[in-house]
């Protein structure tokens with residue numbers, strides 16, 4: 001199947017200038033060529049005229065939990081097997097696809113592996129999934145309560161084993177959690193070193209939840225590939241990250257929502273639902289202080305030259321899964337610029353995944369993942385919300401074709 005999409009404006013994700021009146025030639029699920037004006041459309045191929053619209057590469061959300069149900073009103077329903085959690089996850093990854101997010105990185109979940117397979121098989125529409133399977137934390141560490149999505153391991157050898165177990169289960173990468181909302185780091189340096197060494201030795205990347213100091217510095221020194229959140233980085237950390245090429249996934253929207261909920265809960269505890277209250281109350285001042293420093297921290301990270309990719313980490317029942325556009329709009333508001341922000345959600349994210357050979361930009365040979373939108377996101381980033389069509393691996397996925405599945 002060979003299709004040429006004619007479009008008013010094409011942003012290819014490389015960071016180079018948008019191409020006007022270009023055409024995207026897609027064949028066999030991949031980009032065959034970007035055709036520039038005057039080059040002529042090949043004969044014998046289907047042509048789709050997208051009119052006055054813009055094409056951008058499919059967006060990549062670097063931090064989701066596909067089935068997080070701990071904030072749902074009735075968690076007991078989710079504890080009777082994984083059925084409801086899997087269906088919640090199916091809803092979530094369909095909603096992210098509808099936003100133009102063609103790929104998500106699932107950083108610990110109970111159902112990510114099976115959901116990845118269901119999408120590969122074409123059973124359900126959804127964003128492509130790269131999953132860490134279960135996250136790894138110390139006994140009683142951050143996330144330990146989520147026993148279907150996080151395993152506890154202590155000591156270098158146990159952590160190596162936990163890494164191997166995720167690899168055996170079919171994980172695409174490893175997730176390690178090493179900080180909570182206090183000044184105490186969780187894993188010891190030798191434990192982090194062992195986890196990262198084992199993952200890298202087996203050819204897997206490591207994402208590390210490290211929001212506080214000195215946990216973040218220890219994680220950087222251990223050689224993790226991505227620092228998740230990194231809300232309290234110091235100048236020293238920033239310099240180290242820039243020097244070593246460690247990626248930062250700021251997930252600002254998650255911390256901003258935490259700050260908003262903490263303020264509300266302090267003023268009027270009854271106004272916040274019990275789950276959120278329990279999450280934020282104990283560390284209310286920490287959440288508020290962290291929210292207050294998001295902008296300055298982001299600006300400093302950008303100025304230090306750290307590679308930044310977009311992730312959302314939204315896990316609340318009453319909030320949107322994958323608020324990718326909101327996170328990107330925050331980045332633009334904080335001075336990152338529209339083009340840089342689009343690259344952070346496409347090319348840079350693909351690099352952080354280690355999948356830049358097939359994802360992230362619209363260049364010959366890469367998977368044909370793209371979003372057709374109304375408007376120009378380089379003038380107004382909110383235009384990314386005006387999703388017209390989403391194509392994943394050459395196939396129109398939004399609007400969802402009917403019938404979706406047929407032999």
Ligand SMILES: [Zn+2]
Pocket residue numbers: 063064065107313
């Ligand atoms: Zn998370």
